[in-house]
Amino acid sequence: xxxxxxxxxxxxxxxxxxxxxxxxxxxxxxxxxxxxxxxxxxxxxxxxxxxxxxxxxxxxxxxxxxxxxxxxxxxxxxxxxxxxxxxxxxxxxxxxxxxxxxxxxxxxxxxxxxxxxxxxxxxxxxxxxxxxxxxxxxxxxxxxxxxxxxxxxxxxxxxxxxxxxxxxxxxxxxxxxxxxxxxxxxxxxxxxxxxxxxxxxxxxxxxxxxxxxxxxxxxxxxxxxxxxxxxxxxxxxxxxxxxxxxxxxxxxxxxxxxxxxxxxxxxxxxxxxxxxxxxxxxxxxxxxxxxxxxxxxxxxxxxxxxxxxxxxxxxxxxxxxxxxxxxxxxxxxxxxxxxxxxxxxxxxxxxxxxxxxxxxxxxxxxxxxxxxxxxxxxxxxxxxxxxxxxxxxxxxxxxxxxxxxxxxxxxxxxxxxxxxxxxxxxxxxxxxxxxxxxxxxxxxxxxxxxxxxxxxx
Amino acid sequence: xxxxxxxxxxxxxxxxxxxxxxxxxxxxxxxxxxxxxxxxxxxxxxxxxxxxxxxxxxxxxxxxxxxxxxxxxxxxxxxxxxxxxxxxxxxxxxxxxxxxxxxxxxxxxxxxxxxxxxxxxxxxxxxxxxxxxxxxxxxxxxxxxxxxxxxxxxxxxxxxxxxxxxxxxxxxxxxxxxxxxxxxxxxxxxxxxxx
Numbered sequence: 001x002x003x004x005x006x007x008x009x010x011x012x013x014x015x016x017x018x019x020x021x022x023x024x025x026x027x028x029x030x031x032x033x034x035x036x037x038x039x040x041x042x043x044x045x046x047x048x049x050x051x052x053x054x055x056x057x058x059x060x061x062x063x064x065x066x067x068x069x070x071x072x073x074x075x076x077x078x079x080x081x082x083x084x085x086x087x088x089x090x091x092x093x094x095x096x097x098x099x100x101x102x103x104x105x106x107x108x109x110x111x112x113x114x115x116x117x118x119x120x121x122x123x124x125x126x127x128x129x130x131x132x133x134x135x136x137x138x139x140x141x142x143x144x145x146x147x148x149x150x151x152x153x154x155x156x157x158x159x160x161x162x163x164x165x166x167x168x169x170x171x172x173x174x175x176x177x178x179x180x181x182x183x184x185x186x187x188x189x190x191x192x193x194x195x196x197x198x199x200x201x202x203x204x205x206x207x208x209x210x211x212x213x214x215x216x217x218x219x220x221x222x223x224x225x226x227x228x229x230x231x232x233x234x235x236x237x238x239x240x241x242x243x244x245x246x247x248x249x250x251x252x253x254x255x256x257x258x259x260x261x262x263x264x265x266x267x268x269x270x271x272x273x274x275x276x277x278x279x280x281x282x283x284x285x286x287x288x289x290x291x292x293x294x295x296x297x298x299x300x301x302x303x304x305x306x307x308x309x310x311x312x313x314x315x316x317x318x319x320x321x322x323x324x325x326x327x328x329x330x331x332x333x334x335x336x337x338x339x340x341x342x343x344x345x346x347x348x349x350x351x352x353x354x355x356x357x358x359x360x361x362x363x364x365x366x367x368x369x370x371x372x373x374x375x376x377x378x379x380x381x382x383x384x385x386x387x388x389x390x391x392x393x394x395x396x397x398x399x400x401x402x403x404x405x406x407x408x409x410x411x412x413x414x415x416x417x418x419x420x421x422x423x424x425x426x427x428x429x430x431x432x433x434x435x436x437x438x439x440x441x442x443x444x445x446x447x448x449x450x451x452x453x454x455x456x457x
Numbered sequence: 458x459x460x461x462x463x464x465x466x467x468x469x470x471x472x473x474x475x476x477x478x479x480x481x482x483x484x485x486x487x488x489x490x491x492x493x494x495x496x497x498x499x500x501x502x503x504x505x506x507x508x509x510x511x512x513x514x515x516x517x518x519x520x521x522x523x524x525x526x527x528x529x530x531x532x533x534x535x536x537x538x539x540x541x542x543x544x545x546x547x548x549x550x551x552x553x554x555x556x557x558x559x560x561x562x563x564x565x566x567x568x569x570x571x572x573x574x575x576x577x578x579x580x581x582x583x584x585x586x587x588x589x590x591x592x593x594x595x596x597x598x599x600x601x602x603x604x605x606x607x608x609x610x611x612x613x614x615x616x617x618x619x620x621x622x623x624x625x626x627x628x629x630x631x632x633x634x635x636x637x638x639x640x641x642x643x644x645x646x647x648x649x650x651x652x
Binding site for chain 1: 484487488491494508509511512513515518520544547574575578579595596600601603604612616620633637639640641642645646649651
């Protein structure tokens with residue numbers, strides 16, 4: 001009996017050993033070594049092109065299937081569903097009164113019962129479609145990308161499509177996911193290990209150079225762990241020391257994407273657990289700005305530390321996301337003015353993800369960090385474009401809020417995103433009463449204003 | 458989220474709503490997707506809090522009154538049919554509808570029903586007349602703290618004086634319609650769909 005099993009066992013062990021070695025060699029050669037040197041074989045782009053062709057085919061099949069069954073397809077519209085005219089409160093109410101009034105305009109009454117039509121219509125318009133709430137959930141896709149999470153037309157899938165979908169599932173969860181998790185582990189552990197090592201060196205040029213190389217290498221490995229295909233535009237505008245880099249925020253992956261192309265000082269709150277370990281070891285190699293939980297509330301302290309950092313020209317540019325929360329990459333929401341008040345040069349960066357390969361938006365109310373990362377690693381790829389915009393400084397007579405809005409518009413324009421004045425904090429908090437009070441004030445002016453005219457005449 | 462949009466809404470339901478409200482098939486599925494995205498509790502109905510989460514509605518001075526219009530007397534939840542029935546008031550009146558033989562029941566988006574929607578925004582206790590007190594309360598909602606009680610009171614008095622024809626110091630729906638007979642209700646109380 002023993003004799004029978006031994007050679008078999010041996011053979012199995014040898015086979016396993018060989019496959020592991022092959023696996024790791026391939027990993028090393030095709031992924032880790034290029035990451036260290038910052039070169040690319042172009043495998044990911046080829047992968048992307050192939051995927052696109054498959055997606056188009058899949059969408060056509062679904063459309064054909066729906067036509068055969070004579071049903072209507074659910075077509076997502078990324079534009080608005082209703083027509084909204086951008087007329088002001090005053091204009092509209094005047095128009096309503098004009099159409100109903102048989103008196104002449106000079107002696108128009110202060111209040112008309114028809115005024116309510118304006119508020120009623122605006123209210124119902126916002127119920128049908130509003131600019132804010134749709135920014136906090138994932139964007140809807142026009143074509144299907146073989147992920148069930150983005151499919152609305154389930155019942156029109158043919159046999160061929162189902163087979164393809166199963167194949168896709170197998171590839172994503174069986175091959176890509178383990179590969180990516182291995183890479184992620186490698187990247188993170190290398191980061192922690194090497195930065196701690198570098199922390200032992202004396203402060204000086206050698207330390208800075210090494211720290212830069214180590215950071216870049218580890219982030220590049222992480223980029224490959226997500227199969228992120230990034231196109232950088234206008235790299236001549238890359239942020240320089242003593243400046244602040246601001247970008248629109250879609251997910252924690254934004255950090256990895258930017259930091260794999262340049263070195264930044266990160267800003268944030270110290271966490272516990274694995275994040276905390278990473279943060280603590282990173283700061284040994286080069287100065288990042290981490291705050292204790294209690295310090296975060298103190299705005300002056302935060303501002304002081306940031307301005308101290310930018311004044312030291314030997315320190316790296318700071319990376320900040322002024323929206324303060326993750327938005328779904330169809331718009332840019334209000335920038336918090338804190339980082340625009342320090343007086344440093346601002347380097348705006350626009351990041352736009354291509355949602356066809358995997359939606360990068362982190363809906364923190366639906367998914368925790370770990371399940372989000374797993375979703376990312378089991379998508380096809382993360383494809384995005386990064387635009388480095390020319391640096392901007394605060395102009396004479398401009399206050400921090402106006403400056404922030406100017407930067408925000410520039411980023412929105414470059415990335416093809418909608419520029420909104422609403423606060424990203426509306427994801428969780430209620431809107432402030434001051435906005436309602438503004439509306440009431442505007443309307444009151446219409447009622448009271450005419451009375452003043454009357455008393456004058 | 459969009460992923461449950463058309464899978465949970467059956468064809469028969471869509472046909473029913475189409476007949477009752479006059480919305481087209483694609484408009485109904487689009488609004489259903491909107492309904493489910495507002496429904497945070499994922500139980501097929503909307504509560505008042507779900508509406509108040511829309512920032513543009515929360516800053517509307519009459520936001521609460523509009524939200525109230527969706528909920529029938531004494532209820533706190535509105536399902537998709539009820540949602541569509543209320544939204545139907547704002548569907549534009551199409552020309553070919555005017556020429557067709559008038560249907561058995563008046564369509565939800567007729568001129569009279571649009572005016573009724575507006576009337577009900579004023580009529581706080583749903584007793585089919587707008588008293589001075591109710592008018593004052595609604596005016597107060599619209600102007601906030603910017604106008605004194607006296608001024609507001611005289612505005613309300615003037616309005617009731619102009620509208621009230623039978624001398625009961627309240628505005629009935631007939632009197633309301635008379636005051637607004639020249640206003641272009643069809644256009645001002647309609648929301649145009651892009652598709």
